Amino acid sequence: xxxxxxxxxxxxxxxxxxxxxxxxxxxxxxxxxxxxxxxxxxxxxxxxxxxxxxxxxxxxxxxxxxxxxxxxxxxxxxxxxxxxxxxxxxxxxxxxxxxxxxxxxxxxxxxxxxxxxxxxxxxxxxxxxxxxxxxxxxxxxxxxxxxxxxxxxxxxxxxxxxxxxxxxxxxxxxxxxxxxxxxxxxxxxxxxxxxxxxxxxxxxxxxxxxxxxxxxxxxxxxxxxxxxxxxxxxxxxxxxxxxxxxxxxxxxxxxxxxxxxxxxxxxxxxxxxxxxxxxxxxxxxxxxxxxxxxxxxxxxxxxxxxxxxxxxxxxxxxxxxxxxxxxxxxxxxxxxxxxxxxxxxxxxxxxxxxxxxxxxxxxxxxxxxxxxxxxxxxxxxxxxxxxxxxxxxxxxxxxxxxxxxxxxxxxxxxxxxxxxxxxxxxxxxxxxxxxxxxxxxxxxxxxxxxxxxxxxxxx
Numbered sequence: 001x002x003x004x005x006x007x008x009x010x011x012x013x014x015x016x017x018x019x020x021x022x023x024x025x026x027x028x029x030x031x032x033x034x035x036x037x038x039x040x041x042x043x044x045x046x047x048x049x050x051x052x053x054x055x056x057x058x059x060x061x062x063x064x065x066x067x068x069x070x071x072x073x074x075x076x077x078x079x080x081x082x083x084x085x086x087x088x089x090x091x092x093x094x095x096x097x098x099x100x101x102x103x104x105x106x107x108x109x110x111x112x113x114x115x116x117x118x119x120x121x122x123x124x125x126x127x128x129x130x131x132x133x134x135x136x137x138x139x140x141x142x143x144x145x146x147x148x149x150x151x152x153x154x155x156x157x158x159x160x161x162x163x164x165x166x167x168x169x170x171x172x173x174x175x176x177x178x179x180x181x182x183x184x185x186x187x188x189x190x191x192x193x194x195x196x197x198x199x200x201x202x203x204x205x206x207x208x209x210x211x212x213x214x215x216x217x218x219x220x221x222x223x224x225x226x227x228x229x230x231x232x233x234x235x236x237x238x239x240x241x242x243x244x245x246x247x248x249x250x251x252x253x254x255x256x257x258x259x260x261x262x263x264x265x266x267x268x269x270x271x272x273x274x275x276x277x278x279x280x281x282x283x284x285x286x287x288x289x290x291x292x293x294x295x296x297x298x299x300x301x302x303x304x305x306x307x308x309x310x311x312x313x314x315x316x317x318x319x320x321x322x323x324x325x326x327x328x329x330x331x332x333x334x335x336x337x338x339x340x341x342x343x344x345x346x347x348x349x350x351x352x353x354x355x356x357x358x359x360x361x362x363x364x365x366x367x368x369x370x371x372x373x374x375x376x377x378x379x380x381x382x383x384x385x386x387x388x389x390x391x392x393x394x395x396x397x398x399x400x401x402x403x404x405x406x407x408x409x410x411x412x413x414x415x416x417x418x419x420x421x422x423x424x425x426x427x428x429x430x431x432x433x434x435x436x437x438x439x440x441x442x443x444x445x446x447x448x449x450x451x452x453x454x455x456x457x458x459x
Contacts, residue, residue, distance in 0.1 A: 029214040030313070030340050031270040032118070033261070034332075035254055036085065036218070038078065038130060038155075038225040039297055040308070041280035041289025044247055048308040049290060053238035053248050057255030058310070061274055063320050065312030066358070070326040070387050075374045076278035076297050076304030078155060079106065081329065082220065083133045085277075086113040088333030088344075088351035090372055092456030096133065098376045101158060102172035106134025107144075112345030114333055115145025118216035121342035124148075128202040129195075129220040130155065142180040146218075150178040150202045156192060156222045156229075163226065163408055192229040195222045196246075200253035204260040211264040214340075219257065220277075223250055226284050227407055243287055267314065271339060273332065274310040279303045285403020285410050294430040299397045300373040300380040301430055302390075313339070316359045325364075326387025327354045328371050370448050372456075379457045382449050383424070389438075390430070391445035392420040421445070 043049025045058040047067060073081045075091050075098075083089070083096035089111055091097050096107050107113075115125045126148040127141050132155065134140060141149035152174065157163065160170035176184035176191065184191055203219055223229070228242050230249045238244030254274070261270050280289035282296035282303075293302035307329075311317060316339070330351035337344045338353045356364030368385035381392040396416050404410035421435040421442045435442045 028269060029121070029123070030315070031215050031217070031261075031266055032123075032336055032340065033217045033257065033270060033272045034085075034219065035257075035272075035274045036082070036129075036220040037250065037276040038220065038222055039278065039281045039289065040224055040247075040250075040276035041296075042291040042293065042303075042306060042308050044224075044280075044289040045251070045308060049292075051244070051247065051290075052240050053244040055247065055251040057251045057258060058274065061254070061258065061272065061312055062310050064314070065272065065310055065319065066317045066321040066323055066360070068309040068311065068323050068327070068358070070324055071275060071307055071309035072305050072326065072328045072371060072373075072383065073278055073307055074305070074328060074330060074372060075376075076299060077376065078130075078225075078277055079132050080374075080376075081277040082131075083107045083111075085329045085332060086115070086133065086218075087111045088330050088349035090330060090350045090456070091374055092372060092379065092452070093348070093350060097374070099155060100132070100135070102154060103135050104154075105136045106132075106139040109138055109144070111347055113144045114216065114218070114336070115141070117145070117333065117337065117342050117345055118340075119145045119147070121340065122214065123342075124206075124210045124213045124215040125218075126202070126206045126215070127151070127218040127220065128199045128206070129218075130222045130225075131220070140177070140180060148179060148202075148206060150183075151176070151195075151199065151220075152187075152222055153177060155225055156187075156195065157226055159187060161189070161227065189227075189229065192222075192227070193231050195229065196249050196253050197231050200256045203257045207257070207260045207264055207266070211266060217257075221250055221253070224287075224289060226281060226287050228287050241286055243289070247289075269315070270313070271336065272310075272312040274308075275329070276307040278305065278307065282400045283398075283404060283409045283412050284407070286405055287407050288403065293428065295397065295399060298375060300375055300392065300395070301397070302424070302428065305373055311358055313359075318360060321360060323358065323360055325357050326366055326371075326383070326385070327357055328368075331368075370445070370452075372449075372452050377457075379449075379453050382445055382452065384445065388423065388425045389441055389445060390422045390424050391442060391449060392417050392422070393449060394419050419446075 045055040078099040080091040135153040159174035162169040173186035234249040291303045295301035295303040370382040380395045398412045401411040420433040
């Protein structure tokens with residue numbers, strides 16, 4: 001009798017204190033999904049540009065989230081840009097410059113990645129696509145914070161069918177990896193046609209398998225980096241040539257992942273980010289994307305370092321909104337830490353929390369005084385934190401004379417730019433040097449640039 005009485009009291013107390021599982025719900029941490037395209041131009045997708053082919057899923061993402069019109073990467077080259085995104089550090093700090101080749105060590109493991117950060121926060125983590133920040137055991141995804149992975153370790157043109165130097169790149173077979181093991185020893189053109197589909201398939205499976213856990217999913221598609229490939233279902237579909245077909249397949253793949261999130265009931269609690277590592281590789285002409293800004297990939301002009309960006313997070317970001325304030329890929333790591341409750345790594349990072357800016361909080365301002373821009377190991381200038389001013393130090397650059405055809409590079413010319421100041425607010429295409437009109441602003445940015453150069457480039 002005593003046991004029955006105690007049981008009855010226990011049940012009553014349980015009901016009064018709300019220990020019933022149906023009412024004791026702990027709010028789940030937000031999931032994070034990042035789509036990071038390779039060499040996609042600012043105007044390749046609606047609503048940023050007006051391509052002749054259809055991109056309904058990227059448009060849908062913008063309709064359900066916010067479009068950011070002044071999002072930058074600190075260097076318009078593959079490895080440097082990806083490293084900056086994943087570590088929150090400028091290339092000058094990590095010494096991750098340009099685009100590394102097969103077997104390169106990549107980013108020093110002392111710089112934690114988003115994968116490390118989210119793993120420490122109890123997230124399941126995955127990358128499906130192009131890694132390109134390390135091709136040694138200690139720098140591949142499995143050692144850098146990712147529970148699952150599948151894709152290429154570097155760019156898809158670094159292979160025996162390279163457009164201009166097949167003998168050199170043919171020394172190393174292009175391998176397809178899955179979960180730290182080589183699954184395809186030597187990629188063929190037929191295999192490359194599946195890269196976008198495989199990234200989508202792996203992503204959908206990962207979401208389905210982890211819908212009850214918080215997860216971080218990084219999807220850095222190998223396309224539209226040359227050589228271009230798409231599956232048979234998309235060949236000829238755009239009516240605009242192979243580049244259009246590739247973009248339509250990428251849009252489809254993004255749509256598949258978005259639909260999977262919705263099907264799993266995770267849409268309201270998932271942060272989705274869409275962007276590209278840099279601007280279009282314009283020398284490839286009809287096999288390259290488009291940007292309205294000056295120059296293209298591998299330059300420090302906005303055509304190289306300004307990427308289209310969309311972020312969707314229904315809890316905090318207003319639908320169909322636009323933010324024109326400037327921020328950079330290095331800011332995503334600390335911003336996502338703020339939004340998810342993850343703890344930032346102990347190493348120094350350069351990015352700052354811009355969650356107030358991306359959620360359009362009243363009065364929110366960019367906390368940075370400046371952003372540095374570079375090409376390879378050369379520091380080339382700074383952008384003011386408010387995005388209004390851009391100072392180019394004297395440097396060389398290439399401009400496109402004639403775009404290529406059929407996957408071959410066209411013609412480009414080497415030029416130089418003198419010390420120049422551009423008013424990006426009134427001259428977003430960097431046409432008019434206004435250094436003589438605003439000498440005090442130029443002087444201030446020169447001092448900032450000198451300090452940055454001394455700290456990171458004269459060690």
